Amino acid sequence: MLELMDLTKTFKHTEAVKNVNMFIEKGEIVGLLGPNGAGKSTAISMLSSLVEPTSGDVRFRNKSMIKNPQSLREVLGLVPQEIALYEDLTALENLKFFGRIYGLKGQQLQNKIEEVLDQIGLYERRKEVVKTFSGGMKRRLNIGVAMLHNPEIMIMDEPTVGIDPQSRNYILETVKRLNEEKQMTVIYTSHYMEEVEFLCDRIYIMDKGNLIASGTKDEIKQILSSENSISIKADRWNDEFIKRLQDIPTIQRMKVEEKEITIVVPKDLNMFAAVAKIADESKLELRSIDIKAPTLEDVFLHLTGRALRD
Amino acid sequence: MAGILFAKIRSFIRNPWTFLLFTAMSIGFAILIGSSGNFNTIQVPVTGSEAVQESPIGDALKENKVYNFVWKSEEDMLEQVETGKAEAGVMVQEEDYQVVIGVDSANSQLVEQTIKEIYMDVLQQEKLYAAMKATTATEKQAIQDKLDTAKENPVFSIQQASFRSDDAFIYDTASHSLFGFTLFFVIYTIAYTVLPILLEKKEGIWDRMILSPLKKWEMYVANLLYSFVIGYIQVLVIFFIFRYWVGVDFNGRFIETLLVLIPYVFSIVSLSIFITALVKNTQQFNTVLPILAVSMAMIGGAYWPIEIVENEILLFLAKFNPLTFGMEVLNGVAVYDYSFDELLLPISILFFMGVLLMGIGIHLMERRHI
Numbered sequence: 001m002l003e004l005m006d007l008t009k010t011f012k013h014t015e016a017v018k019n020v021n022m023f024i025e026k027g028e029i030v031g032l033l034g035p036n037g038a039g040k041s042t043a044i045s046m047l048s049s050l051v052e053p054t055s056g057d058v059r060f061r062n063k064s065m066i067k068n069p070q071s072l073r074e075v076l077g078l079v080p081q082e083i084a085l086y087e088d089l090t091a092l093e094n095l096k097f098f099g100r101i102y103g104l105k106g107q108q109l110q111n112k113i114e115e116v117l118d119q120i121g122l123y124e125r126r127k128e129v130v131k132t133f134s135g136g137m138k139r140r141l142n143i144g145v146a147m148l149h150n151p152e153i154m155i156m157d158e159p160t161v162g163i164d165p166q167s168r169n170y171i172l173e174t175v176k177r178l179n180e181e182k183q184m185t186v187i188y189t190s191h192y193m194e195e196v197e198f199l200c201d202r203i204y205i206m207d208k209g210n211l212i213a214s215g216t217k218d219e220i221k222q223i224l225s226s227e228n229s230i231s232i233k234a235d236r237w238n239d240e241f242i243k244r245l246q247d248i249p250t251i252q253r254m255k256v257e258e259k260e261i262t263i264v265v266p267k268d269l270n271m272f273a274a275v276a277k278i279a280d281e282s283k284l285e286l287r288s289i290d291i292k293a294p295t296l297e298d299v300f301l302h303l304t305g306r307a308l309r310d
Numbered sequence: 311m312a313g314i315l316f317a318k319i320r321s322f323i324r325n326p327w328t329f330l331l332f333t334a335m336s337i338g339f340a341i342l343i344g345s346s347g348n349f350n351t352i353q354v355p356v357t358g359s360e361a362v363q364e365s366p367i368g369d370a371l372k373e374n375k376v377y378n379f380v381w382k383s384e385e386d387m388l389e390q391v392e393t394g395k396a397e398a399g400v401m402v403q404e405e406d407y408q409v410v411i412g413v414d415s416a417n418s419q420l421v422e423q424t425i426k427e428i429y430m431d432v433l434q435q436e437k438l439y440a441a442m443k444a445t446t447a448t449e450k451q452a453i454q455d456k457l458d459t460a461k462e463n464p465v466f467s468i469q470q471a472s473f474r475s476d477d478a479f480i481y482d483t484a485s486h487s488l489f490g491f492t493l494f495f496v497i498y499t500i501a502y503t504v505l506p507i508l509l510e511k512k513e514g515i516w517d518r519m520i521l522s523p524l525k526k527w528e529m530y531v532a533n534l535l536y537s538f539v540i541g542y543i544q545v546l547v548i549f550f551i552f553r554y555w556v557g558v559d560f561n562g563r564f565i566e567t568l569l570v571l572i573p574y575v576f577s578i579v580s581l582s583i584f585i586t587a588l589v590k591n592t593q594q595f596n597t598v599l600p601i602l603a604v605s606m607a608m609i610g611g612a613y614w615p616i617e618i619v620e621n622e623i624l625l626f627l628a629k630f631n632p633l634t635f636g637m638e639v640l641n642g643v644a645v646y647d648y649s650f651d652e653l654l655l656p657i658s659i660l661f662f663m664g665v666l667l668m669g670i671g672i673h674l675m676e677r678r679h680i
Contacts, residue, residue, distance in 0.1 A: 050517050073521045080514025088321035100313045101522040129324065145518070 001026045001185070002047070002072075002153065007056035009042050016042040018209040019056070024187060026152075029179050031200030032189040033300065039209040040189040041081065044157050047187070048076055077151030081158045083138045084145070087131040091122050091141050094130060095148060102149040112148055119174060120144040136167025143171065147178070153185045154178065160195060172198055193297045203296070207304045221294050227252065229298045230271055232261045233287040234279075241282040248274065253301055264298060311524075314532035322540065328502050329540060336495040336548050341556070343487040353378045354421055355387040358402040366435065367402060370428045377424060400425055405433070488558065489640040490612030492548050493633050497578055497603045500541035504582035505595055507533050511675075512591075530672060534579055541575045560644040567643050570653060573660035574636035580664040581632060583671035610634040635660050 004022040008015065017039040024030050034040045045051035047058055049069030058065045060072040085094050095113045099105075104112055117123040120140040130138060143159060156175065160168045172195060178184045190196055196203060203220055205213040213220055242256060245263065250271075253264040265271050272289055279286045292298075322329070356379045362368055363381060371379040379400070382390070387399040391412035398418035401408040407429060409422040438457070444450045510516050519529055549568060552558045560567045585602065589595045607613055609624055610633030616625075628634040635656040642648035642656070 045517075048517075048521065050520060076521055078514070078518055078521055080517055082513040084510075084514035084518055086317055086321055086515070088324045089317060093317070093320060097313055097317045098518065098522075101519060101524050103523055 001061060003057075003059040004043070004047060005057045005059060007043065007046055007058065008054050009039075009046060009051065010054045015209050017046070017053075020206070020209075020211045022047075022204055022211070022214070024153075024185060026185055027179070027183040028201045029175070029186040029188060029199050031196035031203040032187065032206065033191065033193070033196055033203055033296070034189075034206035035191055035304075037208075038206040040206055041157055042209075043206065044155055044187070044189055048078055048155050049073060075152040077146035077149070077154040079143050079146045079154065079156040079159045081161065083142050085130050085138065085141060088129060090127050090129050091117070091133075091144075092126040094141065094145060095126075098145045099148045104148065112150075116144045116147050119147065119177075121170065134164075134167070136163040136170070139163050139167060139171060140174075143174065150182075151184070153187065155187045157189050158191070159188075160190070160192065168195075175199060193295065193300070197296055205300060205303060212303050213299070217296065220296060220299050223294075223299050223302060226267055227264050227294065227298075227302075228267050228269075229292045229294050230263050230265060230275070231288075231290045231292055232263070232275060233259055233289075234284060235259065235287065237261070238282055238284055241278060241284045244278045244282065245275070255301060262298070262301075264294075264302065311528040311532045314519075314524075314529065315536055318533070318536040322536075329499055329544060332495040332499045333544050333547055336491045336544070337551060339491040339495075340488040340548075340552070343491070352376075352417065353380050353396065354398060354400060355380055355382040355390045355396050356400040356402060357382055357384045357387045362402050362404060365404060366432045367404070367428065370432050371402070374424065374428065377421060398422070405429075485558070485641075485645060486615060488548075488552055489637055489644075490607065492545055493574065493610075493636045493640075494603065494607040494612045496541050496544050496575065497581075497606065497633075498599065499544050500537050500575070500578045501582040501585065501595075501599050501603075503537040503540050504533070504579065504586050505592065507583075507675075508586050508589070508595065509592065534583065534668075537579045537582065538575055541578060542571065545571050545575065561647055563643050563647075567640065570639040570643055570657065571636075573657050573664065574632060574639065577632040577636075577660045577664040577667070580666075580668035580671060583675070584667040585671075587671040587674035606631050606633045611637050632660055632663050635663075 002024040004020055007017055007020045009017040020039075020043055022030075022043075032040050032043065042051065046053045049058070049065055049072055052066065058069075058072075063071070065072045086097065089097065092113065095116060096109065099109045099112060114123070117126050120143060122137060122140060122144065125133070125137065130141065133141070139159060143156070146154060146156075154175075159175075160171055163171075175186055175188065176199060179186055186199070188196065188199055197217060200217070202216055203214065204211055205220070213223065236259075237256070242261070245251060245254060245261070250265055250269055251263045252266075255262045263271070275289055276286070294302075354377045356371060358368070358381070382399075384401065387396075387401070388410065390396040391399045391410050394412060397411070397413045397415050398421045399410040399412075400421065401410065402425075407425050409418075409425060411418045411422075435454075435457075438453060439445075439450055442449075442453050444453050507516075516529065520526065546568060549560075549564075549571075553560060553564050585598055586595065589598055609628050610616065610631040611628070612633055616628055616634060616637070638656040639653055639660070642653050
């Protein structure tokens with residue numbers, strides 16, 4: 001339905017997106033993953049016809065959208081990364097404003113606003129000024145505005161940034177429901193791996209402007225089928241323990257967090273004894289050592305050499 | 311387009327504080343700084359015998375529109391000049407006069423020049439009556455009528471264009487403060503109504519509108535129309551207060567005074583778009599705006615009359631400053647009684663600046679994807 005073909009965008013001397021190819025089928029939820037600065041937002045902007053690519057093409061129903069994007073724009077709903085609302089207006093006034101610019105009026109507008117307010121759970125707060133809302137409520141309204149004109153394709157650019165877990169779950173459930181009940185196609189960018197794992201049928205991973213992997217969740221995890229991810233937990237680390245782990249040549253990658261170290265090693269290698277011995281010699285008390293099936297986070301670490309939220 | 315205007319007006323009603331603050335500051339500063347003067351005409355104490363007061367010289371002084379010549383005793387006149395209450399005083403006789411100067415300012419020189427012109431006109435008229443042997447009032451009136459007709463239909467007509475020359479400079483602190491502070495503070499009001507364009511673009515509100523059936527020109531027109539209306543309402547409020555509450559008569563050309571503000575407000579809206587297109591964020595905007603506005607006010611003659619500036623560089627820079635021409639048109643209408651022909655040049659320059667800055671500003675905004 002929607003294709004990005006060899007899409008490149010250069011800003012002055014920086015190539016923000018390099019020869020990216022993607023396709024999106026009707027009714028699927030596609031995740032676009034990558035750390036900050038990976039080129040996700042630029043790719044999304046080109047896909048939604050807001051930024052003209054330096055080269056390449058965006059095709060919608062087999063027609064190029066570069067010069068004449070109107071047919072694509074009509075079916076697009078956009079949830080920008082920022083809160084794209086008038087903060088001095090109420091939720092209702094915002095919905096009325098954005099509904100009107102899409103040509104909705106009268107009873108049709110009224111009905112649609114009520115439906116959207118129900119879906120985003122803000123009906124009771126509809127007459128309150130947006131600037132008094134919590135971050136989560138603003139995010140929900142931000143999504144609600146994009147739903148007003150019944151878009152076939154919803155582009156959501158990191159819609160859960162900076163909100164509490166409860167609001168985040170609400171948003172994820174809403175997106176899932178929209179996809180299931182209305183067969184809405186969703187393009188979802190995030191750097192929260194668990195959101196993408198929960199929502200998306202297929203995933204594209206971007207880093208430094210390049211598309212570095214794509215496929216279903218399982219296909220992507222297969223990239224690490226020959227490896228194991230071992231999680232080591234402790235209350236605190238000491239330098240000697242970390243240094244000795246780093247010196248083990250069979251550890252392919254290592255990520256150190258406050259209370260958890262994740263190492264990726266070949267699947268057949270038993271690392272329990274070695275890790276326990278080093279901990280003992282380093283006088284470090286471990287809380288647990290677990291072998292985990294590779295997650296998308298591990299795949300990302302494998303592909304880019306850095307954590308997704310770095 | 312109407313939807314954007316409606317949303318902006320709603321937001322303005324809920325948050326009018328910037329507008330109210332700058333309106334109050336304009337009025338406050340104009341009253342405080344201008345209170346040393348008189349909002350109508352500058353008073354000049356004049357002393358002379360009763361015979362002189364009844365003579366054509368006395369009548370001419372009374373009819374003078376630039377200065378309000380107030381008859382005083384010689385002692386009072388000298389005291390006013392000595393204590394600095396008046397910059398200059400005048401002692402008049404039938405065929406001669408003396409100007410007593412307290413402060414050697416442009417105004418006191420102008421008082422002297424005005425008196426000189428009055429004497430020349432009256433004495434010329436008297437000589438004409440004598441040459442035509444007119445002794446009765448009817449004969450004198452007939453000659454005066456012929457003279458007036460000849461003046462209205464001159465053999466040679468001279469087209470006058472602004473700018474003011476130094477010899478025509480009139481400085482009235484009160485009017486100057488009113489005009490200066492109004493034009494200065496409205497820059498802030500307008501700029502802060504244009505700034506949200508930058509924020510709305512960054513936040514994605516404009517992206518949403520671009521994806522809607524709304525046309526881009528409608529988005530710009532609605533936003534800029536709103537900024538223009540808010541800026542113009544501010545100057546209207548201030549000028550109406552000074553007209554009907556303080557009692558400034560604007561030389562009897564109040565409506566024209568309000569009309570000549572239109573090109574100035576337009577040029578400031580355009581300037582604001584230009585600044586918004588150049589800066590990257592609100593912090594930069596907040597830094598650049600006061601520097602620019604204060605510089606414009608100093609160079610353009612909002613704080614003090616541009617006529618007292620002698621530095622060639624500052625005078626050159628003033629020619630690129632909308633505020634210079636804003637002051638020019640306001641003074642032209644309300645102080646110098648300029649004709650439309652004379653106002654046409656500064657008005658055209660303001661419109662030209664407006665179109666140019668808006669064109670460049672919008673082009674930059676679009677090119678930089680702000």
